[in-house]
Amino acid sequence: MSGDPSLVKGPLKGYHHETYVLALPGGTGTVKVREPRSEILWFDRRCFRSEEELLRALQGHISRVPGIVDVAGMALQGFIEGRTLGEQRRPGRHVPDAAFEQIVGLFQEMVRVTPDMLSVERRCEDRDRAEDGDSDGFLERLLAFVEERVYRKNHAAFAGLFRALGISDESFTLLRKHVLGLQERPFCLLHADLHRENFVLDPKGWLWVIDWELAMLGDPLYDLATHLYLMRYPGDQESRMVREWCRLVERIRPGSSSGWERDLSLILDFKRAQSVFTDVIRVSLSLRDDAGFNWVALPVAAGKLQKILTAAAQPLGLPRVPSRPQIMAALIRWHGGQEAAQGDRAVLTGPGAS
Template identity: 65%
Template sequence: MTPQLTGVRLRADELVGENGVVSGPLKGYHHETYVLTMPGETRIVKLREPRERILWFDRRCFRSEEALLRELHGRISRIPAVHDVEGMALQVFIEGRTLKSRPWGDRRIPEPVHGQIVDLFRELAHVTPDTLEVERSCEAKDRADDGDCDGFLERLVVFVEEQVYEKNSADFGRLFTELGLHPDAFVQLRKNVSGLTRRDFCLLHADLHRENFVLDPLNQLWSIDWELAMLGDPLYDLATHLYLMSYPAEQERRMAEDWARAVGGVRPGSVRGWADDLERILAFKRAQSVFTDVIRLSLSLRDGSNVNWVRLPSAVRKLQTIMTAAARPLGLAEIPSRSRIAAALLR
């Protein structure tokens, strides 16, 4: 039986016509993505749309990723170009391999890659709120004033509290409670992450992990997936990057120090107090992951109306590890045992 084509796939077939090529869908959680080779052209573009019934746990600040990429052309090196195809703005597909697929051990990255990531942070520091003319999707009341790092982080805490915890409480409230995740955890979180130094804001990618870096055949590093970009505290971009990359300790330290030199060389006011504040923002990232991963891991165990028993042990281990890392910022009195976590997930 031939599987029914989705709307995205049908649009892809229409765009390339009889003489083009459609590849995909590519692997990805949030989007259904196809790579299109247009007839008579060498350019390869991506067509993607959000998957149906996918939960989104990240704040979005720009209305159009493609509009942002166009604005950044010539200001940020090695980002996808945008082409108009049949009235649609599509990103050029970057050919290469992501850092996640590279065969390096102990999560260490090579020095040339390290240097290119530092260069990206340096370029981002040049893009300030007053030099970026792209339509924003967040309301003015949801934007912190330039330099107000406490206000910037508080808005992210509010987003997790309202859009992840409270919004999903009807379906996952019992699970949160059984794991010891109560509303007062956000009171404790605010106490533990407040008091940040004022830093000058700039553009943040806000999602710089191994799958969003692509090494092309010339070993040039490209950054993709800019949909979570925002304007805010540059230290948040570094903290998010360190948290998602899970560097070996020595390379994490070097990345932080090189970030401070690079960004401070562009705007000294963007690195004020960074050494004291980095752990606070990392604590927020650990806490944020608890609420999002409780939901994601629970959903990953669903196999139709049954439980995917094969995935259960790894889900339990991962959730206990994540909760242990976030115990201090969330003020958790105890971490549930693996048997308690498994029972809660199964219920």
């Protein structure tokens, strides 16, 4: 496509995709070519069928998102030159005021985009979508996705590990009771993955927003909660973001911040609980490679899971959180069970098996 292999850069750093950047012939632009990584587990509900078609629809609504270039019958995203906010300011550190104000401006633009304004094909059927304003129904559908597509889908392989960590079917019953009763808020466009690596600062200091594949239409407070959870602002800057967000969304669409004093903490609790189910699987799998079990990484992995479980103990109704040694022992037992299961399968499918 580029006509010159030396113009291709990559693969770029990224979790979900293998991404390359290429300059098109004749100086017509620089684009990204991406392919989902086959080995990656997807633990997030996706609303729109095509990120590229969504980006087309957002032109004129959101100031700085990648444009779309049509090349040989393919819609490719334009590449944004610059550095991510994460490269410049790691989680836990203050975000520069200029970037902070642009993030606030992004929320201001998104709350203007209502469900009826985007004629983009969606993945889910009408019956799987909450009615506009039904914040409870919106969160219930996200919760049900975690239960069915993360927990139950992987239960056969991870049941023993979940049980050892205090997680069971009842955890979802308790979580539902904990987050029940959200106030109604008018739905709008949500990015749903606004963390530091998805903000790119160009050489002029303008902030661009990339990776819209998890975007959805729903409760605006969910997007704020997800942003706070992922950004890890220092306390004073987090409080400032909440104040600025409430002021702006209420001015544009009254009712968008209704009940935030109670509901923001409940949605954050949902995010903490969601992290338990996804990270138990991801962390445990990260300890296995072609060489076997990674004993060196075990203490750090156990510490990470203990921290995640502690943060989610209340919404999941955990009477106690296992100690780090207990979590290490559970991970070792899980690994041993996986090896035994693989051995059994090898015997059953080996030469002479019937």
